[in-house]
Amino acid sequence: MQRAVDPVRLLLVGPPAVDDDQQNLRIAETDARLQSEAARLEIPFLSSYETTRDSDTWRQEVRDGDHHHPGTAGYEVLAAVLSDPILDWLQQPAAE
DSSP states (O other): OHHHHTTSOOOEEOOOOOSOHHHHHHHHHHHHHHHHHHHHHTOOEEOOHHHHHHOHHHHHHHHHTTSSSOOHHHHHHHHHHHHHHHHHHHHSOOOO
16 A cells, blocks of 8 residues: 555544544544554544534534534534644655
8 A cells, every 4th residue: 555655645544533422432543543544654643523423512512413423513623623633734745
């Protein structure tokens, strides 16, 4: 897989929590596996799972919606988690 994407800079973002504790257990496992694989491939990884799982705003927004997607305030939580690391990553020079 790595050889197929060498010319492209990659950043992997893990999945956020939902309003279903059983599904969140699966998401936590997926997040950990993605983080491990990203480390193995030397691809930067951002986890959003724990922060969204622990955010009352995120959980309420997801609960008020379809139990998987938040409203505006929930996306603001996600943006607060991801925006600075993504902007920092974008400002880094590409590896040759």
